[in-house]
Amino acid sequence: MIDPTIFKAYDIRGIYPDQIDEDGAYKIGRAFVDFLKIKEVAVGYDMRLSTPKLLPHLIQGINDAGAKVIDIGLTGTELMYFSVGHFGYESGIMMTASHNPAKYAGMKMVKAKSMPIAGDTGLMDICDLAINSNYQRTNLPKNIEKIDPFLEYKKKINEIYPIDKIKPFKVVVDAGNGMGGILVNKTFGGSALEIVPMYFEPDGSFPNHEANPIKDENTKELRKRVVEEKADLGIALDGDGDRCFFVNENGQISLGYYLVALIVEGMLKKYPNSKIIYENRNKWAIEDAIEKHGGIPVATPAGFAIMRPILMREEGAFGGETSSHFFYKDTYYADSSMATMAIVLGLMTDSGKKWSEILKPFRNKYFISGEINFKVDDANKVLEKIKKHYADIGLPIDELDGVAVDKDRDWRFSLRKSNTEPLVRLNVEGKSQEIVDVKTKEVETLIGFARAT
Secondary structure: OEOOHHHHOOOOOEEEOOOOOOHHHHHHHHHHHHHHOOOEEEEEEEEOHHHHHHHHHHHHHHOOOOOEEEEEEEOOHHHHHHHHHOOOOOOOOEEOOOOOOHHHHHHHHEHHOOEEHHHHHHHHHHHHHHHHHHOOOOOOOOOOOOOOOHHHHHHHHHHHHHHHHHHHHHHEEEOOOOOOOHHHHHHHHHOOOOEEEOOOOOOOOOOOOOOOOOOOOOOHHHHHHHHOOOOOOOEEEEOOOEEEEEEEEOOOOOHHHHHHHHHHHHHHHOOOOEEEEOOOOOOHHHHHHHHHHOEEEEEEEHHHHHHHHHHHHHOEEEEOOOOOOOOEHHHOOOOOHHHHHHHHHHHHHHOOOOOHHHHHHHHHHHOOOOEEEEEEOOOHHHHHHHHHHHHHHOOOEOOOOOOEEEEEOOOEEEEEEOOOOOEEEEEEOOHHHHHHHHHHHEEEHHHOEEEEE
């Protein structure tokens, strides 16, 4: 069973077994190898309840198509990305549905050099092959090689910031019963850190809360715990561990937008005059940081499968999404939550400042609305309406990713459509919070639809 709608813009995600079952996993494995015409696939997998049921069939499909499986084990997505890049494998698949609820299964796919496979770079071709090819199981003998990439991975993180130099901070980490607990223990175990674990046990039923820190309710307990523990920092990880969110000592969540701008300085010190890749949602803080530290700004549409290939092509030092995907040249242009944790803890170590103090200059200068979603009947029609309104009053329109308008660094907004849902997403920034609030209300009224819950 394969429902073609599980093939999304950036990956595969669907409900098990209604939209993807064992036979579907087998056919996807066959189609993946047939499309790429490769002889080896690095395969990692998460702790979802559907994983033990689907994984053997994915592996059999890969083997039946004539390719060897490099089994990197139960791990986080960034280890699959790293393994393909570091060991030079031809391709990789991570069996995960990332931060989606427990009933979902999924896969993330890459080509050689850990280049992501997205909807317009092969994912839909794999879908067509999987659904329309008359694949028959040949049940060839298993061709599997097991490896543990973690020793090499930890060496790479230490090159980014030496873990043994990190001060003995008290850090509360909420892994949400996803893969993050394993990643943290293996990466930072033996360091001076005092780690207070929350939900480190991998459990695909997610008994405590969804492993999706972008939702406020899923970090509520962590924020409270940081204050109760008098901790220096809180960290929330998503289901497959490739995104991390930070909470300061006062229990306040730190925005990914500010974090991208903050990381720019260190990356440009290591790679002077390099390109920095960033999305067009909110950008003033990032562009200012790039200019200040001598980098070259490259704005892109949102989406890690869009940004990572651009970062690779441009040989940039760093790229970041405000949704907390952070990509590093040092990790083969892939996102890495462990590298980001090391960088943040390194900033606190080197500066001697609290996390709230490090971010304060950004909070006091760059005011934003946060992303606001609107459920609409026709996203393209809404974008055209907004574009026409602001063009008619003489303002320049930026159509890199939806519609963006910048009024002389007084205020700016970005409105773009979702790749996966009937939504438009609004982000507003301004030189004061009052201006942000006024412009947010103005654009919201023009959109004419209620905010999505």
